[in-house]
Amino acid sequence: MLAQHLPVLVAVVPLVAAPLIVVARSGFLGWVTALLVAAATTAMSAALLAQATASGTISYAIGSWPPPWGIEYRVDAANALVALLVSAVALVVVPYARRSVSAEVGQDRQYLFYALLMLCLAGLLGMALTGDAFNLFVFLEISSLSTYVLIALGRHRRALLAAYQYLVLGTTGATFYVIGVGLLYLATGTLNFADMAVRLADVRDARPLAAGLAFITAGIGLKLALFPLHAWLPNAYACAPSAVSAFVAATATKVSIYVLMRVYFSVFGVDAVFRDLPTGAILAVLSVAAMFAASAAAIVQPDLKRLLAFSSVGQVGYITLGISLGSAPGLAAAMAHVVNHGITKGALFLLAGAMALRLGGTGMDRVAGLARTMPVTAFAFVVGGLSLIGVPGTAGFASKWALVSAAIEAGRWWIAGAVLLSSLLAVAYVWRFVECAYFREPPAGAPDRDEAPADMTGPALALTAAVVAAGLFASPVLEASTRAAAALMGFAR
């Protein structure tokens, strides 16, 4: 009975939990609720993924209004995978947040933190699972608005400014998306993705559609930090509370990337996006620029969290590069990197949060000599860094392998070369940390060997272990990504 409502419950449960937490007004109860909700959404997403893998697309009509009139939730191998990533990351971040948030957010506001986290989770899961273009916008704004506030909870006053800048750019991006959807709606008379795909199938070469695609690309591009629309990201990630940085970095941009994939491959279709329009070439150039420019910028950042943020912009470049190939293997590689980079960056931000707790910040001067003060954290951070480089045995290697294979298969040797050459920049920024942590003396007054408490180190190490596991046993993720790509491309056809 309940099982058939799973597609909508995944988003509704956290959405309902948020006001309950506010009513309860207790940080501890909020934390417990968030933990239970994260566990529930993870279990439900896993069940959905299993179901979608076994028996294909699941369609759920909200309020029993049949699509395309009512809002449809449409779950397949692609968005179930994204939902699982989002909720699994939440499940790791929430246990970690207890102590981290106590240290970084005032006692009286902690329950609000968990309420906002639940709203953000609901928004991201809703974005992933809905099959309706306008409903997606609403969930996009739910997740964005809660993210703005979560970032503003950061300790430094700069967090306020970062949140404001993100609000202005994020709202602009979301509005661009609505404009694009509006143009599509005017042309097709529907907001349901599947219905839209059917109606667009025979329409070719229509100016308003191209304009709609451009607006959506720009709008979602802002949300996923597509170079050069990434200006909001470094400050937002660097200033947010540690738990927020980890959650948002691992999930928010990834869900937006999924939306772009859905619009490109499911709604418009490969031919309309990549043959009739120069989308592929534009996206490829921007991606390569991101891989080099953002990674190079990461090398010179004075703060570890900013370094990670710039690295994220570069790594998003690999994902969009996979999309730009416009082929099933390329899309699968992009999807694999969504998952692999999600867990890698999540682990790294969690570790950075552990450093912030003990050292009072993540500036390069503070993490000097980290191998002596926090050896386990330092080593785990190096492992995560190796995944950013793409060393075999880590998650990053698997997706890089898939991406280079896809590029070679498509005959784009220069893309394969760019991917590999830009990895060297990752070596440079990761090794900047290594030299800082292992060769420099700890600053005066640093604690003498003092790891963060187990309830923070535990989740961080668990996610780091997942990075290695996803590297050594990469087949499940790569196969799930291949199925996701097939689902995205075979949508409503």
Add this chain to the structure above:
Amino acid sequence: MTLLGHFTYWATVFLMMTGLHVVISRGNLVKKLVGLGIFQTSVYLLYIGPGKLVGGTAPIVGPGIATYSNPLPHVLILTAIVVGVATLAVGLALVVRIREAYGTIEEDELLAADAEDD
């Protein structure tokens, strides 16, 4: 005729550009939010305008009513207005907090204060 017939589109584009221009060119954080509001309003018009049929009535099922306007855009835009208001509220709250923390809401002064923090 075409020029006039596309009247709503011209208005939409004008508001859109005005809003974006204000967001980009103004250094005052409140004025930026005003620009953002204008920008969002243009979208409301984009949706609502085409929903109106010339000679159509309100979408009520009743005797003698054959042509009526599309009701869906209104519903959508009601939602969008709610989102817009919420965004404005969060934005203004942030501006208040920024004013408390920095003592100013002018962008260049804020950036200068940040640079001093380093």
Add this chain to the structure above:
Amino acid sequence: MTGGELALAALAVPLAGVAFAAALHRNPDWREAATFATAGMLFFLVVSLAPAVLAGERPSVVLFEMLPGLPVALAVEPLGWLFAAVASSLWVVSTAYSVGYLRANGEGRQSRFFACFAGAIFAAVGIAFAGNLLTLFLFYEILTLVTYPLVTHHGTDEARRAGRVYLGVLVGTSIVFLLPAVIATAALAGTLDFRPGGILGGRVDATAAGVLLALFMFGIGKAALMPFHRWLPAAMVAPTPVSALLHAVAVVKAGVFCVVKVIVYVFGTETLAALGGAAWLTAVAAFTLVAASAVALRADNLKRRLAYSTVSQLAYVTMAASLLTPAAVMGAALHLVAHAFGKITLFFAAGSIYTAAHKTEVSQLDGIGRAMPWTMGAFAVGALSMIGLPPLAGFVSKWYILTGAMGARDWLVVGTLAASTLLNAAYFLPIVYRAFFVADTAGGGHGHEAPAPMVVAQAVTAAACVALFLFPGLAIALAKALT
């Protein structure tokens, strides 16, 4: 145990060594006893694989699927067994040497040293027994990373800079050249398994084969083919036991081992000969050989001279493999073994000189043979083996390479071999001459012989150089099985 299980155990034992070294952090005596035990155990396991390999079996085991259709798998074949046998036997000897060296020089972070050392052997065994190219690449990268802390052991600015060069060249070449070569091979051949006769036959044309071979050869930076050789001299800032076992044996031999493996089992010598894509490689290797010898000739720092000598000796192996004839490939395999024993002896001696007399430059060695007769005696044996004189191991391998070159009618190679022999003599013999026949003019004396464990270690490896000449049967039989 079956052969596959033995191979797996051989991989697990050094990994356990890492754990022991870390766990026995506070108890140096037990830590070193544990390292000895693991080294001995590994050698025993590798030796017990010998009968099966000699009988023509190829013990193999599939561990798990890493990428779809591409598992991590082990398969023991003659060349891999030879490499593993060399690395594991010398690990035993160099553990003794390391204990003496680290204690006599008061080195810090000894637990990390022994842990990383065991980790490097783990990676070397993984490379030796790799059943496919993906497994090989996995362990190849592990070897780079795990040796980085050893290279930068001293933690000085100089060590950090050297570490950058080391990592930059090795990781850079492996990501930019080797990885695309591996991926392209997977795409072209549909498999990455090592098979006699290669997997690319009939799937590539001459141009593609040439490009792919270039990607492989320059991608395997550990083989130190010019212009990607700079990491090896840079690695010499490490403590001498590291230079001895890793940068004369495990790491560099892993490089040329990969070269031979790729030529024999991925391309297949016959396929490559038919496509004619390896002539440029012979030329590049010959150039590296002569150029590195010339640099060695002018280097005054003893370890630097040895490092450039290694670069040139590695080029012997690559050059021999690139000739693609059975005798030359045999010579390549034998040289891999012969050079290992000779060069480790030389490095052991260099470390002994540093420990006992605190000398690092060739010009300081006048008359040192009288103070350290055992050390300089071992050095002389190693040097003569490098030059290729009987009754030493180097003679055997050079004989086969020369036979292969003459069989291939490749007079460039024959000429290069002759020239390099002269150059070898020119940069090694003066050291021996100074040590024994020139009086110490600087005064101050040279002190005494190095600590006993170090002397024993270099005596053993020097003796092995002689033994390999007298009883080359096993090595030759295995090398023959390769072709």
